[in-house]
Amino acid sequence: MTAHSAPDRDPSAPARLAHQVGEAVSEAGDRVGEVAAAIKPKLRGWIHAGVEPFVIAASIVLVVIAPPVAPRVAVSVFGLSAILLFGTSAVYHRGTWSPRVAAVLRRLDHTNIFLIIAGTYTPLAVLLLDEPVARTLLIIVWSGAIVGLLMRIFWLGAPRWLYVPIYLALGWVAVAYLGPLGATGGPAVVWLIMAGGLAYTVGAVIYGTKRPNPSPAWFGFHEIFHALTVVGYTCHLIAVFLVTVAAR
Numbered sequence: 001m002t003a004h005s006a007p008d009r010d011p012s013a014p015a016r017l018a019h020q021v022g023e024a025v026s027e028a029g030d031r032v033g034e035v036a037a038a039i040k041p042k043l044r045g046w047i048h049a050g051v052e053p054f055v056i057a058a059s060i061v062l063v064v065i066a067p068p069v070a071p072r073v074a075v076s077v078f079g080l081s082a083i084l085l086f087g088t089s090a091v092y093h094r095g096t097w098s099p100r101v102a103a104v105l106r107r108l109d110h111t112n113i114f115l116i117i118a119g120t121y122t123p124l125a126v127l128l129l130d131e132p133v134a135r136t137l138l139i140i141v142w143s144g145a146i147v148g149l150l151m152r153i154f155w156l157g158a159p160r161w162l163y164v165p166i167y168l169a170l171g172w173v174a175v176a177y178l179g180p181l182g183a184t185g186g187p188a189v190v191w192l193i194m195a196g197g198l199a200y201t202v203g204a205v206i207y208g209t210k211r212p213n214p215s216p217a218w219f220g221f222h223e224i225f226h227a228l229t230v231v232g233y234t235c236h237l238i239a240v241f242l243v244t245v246a247a248r
Contacts, residue, residue: 043219045093047226048086051233055082058237066123066244074126075244081119082233085112089226103156110152110163117171118145120236124193127243128184129177137177144170164208171197185246189239196235203228 059079066072089112092105121141125134148166151158174181174193182190206212207225214220 040093041216041218041220041223043223045090045226047223047230049090049094051230052083052086052090055079055086055233059083062240062244065248067248070126071123071244071247074123075240077122078119078240081112081115082237084108085116085229085233088112093222107153107156110156111149113167114145114148114152114170116233117167118142120196120240121174123240124174124181124185124189124243125177127240127247128181128189130180133177133180137173141170141173144173160208164204167204168201171200185239185243189242192235192239192242196232196239199228199232199235203232 059076059082062075062079063072066075088105088108092102092109095105097105118138118141121137125137128134129137144166148163148170151166152163174197178190178193181193203225206221206228210221212221212224214224
């Protein structure tokens with residue numbers, strides 16, 4: 001080799017460098033996961049994990065007692081959306097995940113909120129409203145849910161002040177339909193719908209503002225939010241049970 005010739009290059013150098021970078025990224029991801037596990041409240045995810053078996057059982061019972069065909073499909077949608085909501089949340093919040101897996105689970109966790117909103121409307125609309133009115137309501141809520149779902153998938157870093165109001169607006173579409181819902185379902189169903197919506201709303205506000213945050217080490221604002229989602233779901237579950245039994 002002359003003084004001006006280029007030195008021999010190791011053909012395996014790029015592969016070794018890529019491997020080293022991959023190792024570094026993996027190690028950094030592990031450390032991020034360890035830090036996240038250390039700082040999140042110790043009860044994070046246990047509320048949804050604990051309620052999931054009940055949600056599964058209640059969903060099965062609803063499907064069994066619902067008359068065919070449309071009511072059974074409608075309560076199946078409600079049950080599946082609830083199972084996905086609480087199950088995904090439990091897996092996401094209880095586990096310690098790499099950044100990549102955590103991002104996927106977080107997307108699923110947030111999109112399931114839109115699904116439970118539309119999923120709850122589905123049996124109430126099918127069982128309580130005239131077909132044209134039910135169709136209009138379901139087009140509105142499912143269109144909104146799909147738009148919100150896509151936003152959370154492709155814009156995971158959207159600020160809370162943007163997407164939390166979308167949850168609330170979609171959830172309170174029911175106000176415009178309380179008259180016909182109550183005419184068929186009765187006052188008890190209306191009060192249950194309102195109580196469930198209020199629980200979800202208070203939970204969403206607490207989630208959006210991160211206040212109150214009573215015990216960051218054990219039971220923080222997120223745990224209050226999770227508890228209120230269970231309250232909201234339970235109110236709506238009872239309402240759906242009542243209208244399903246009445247439809248038999």
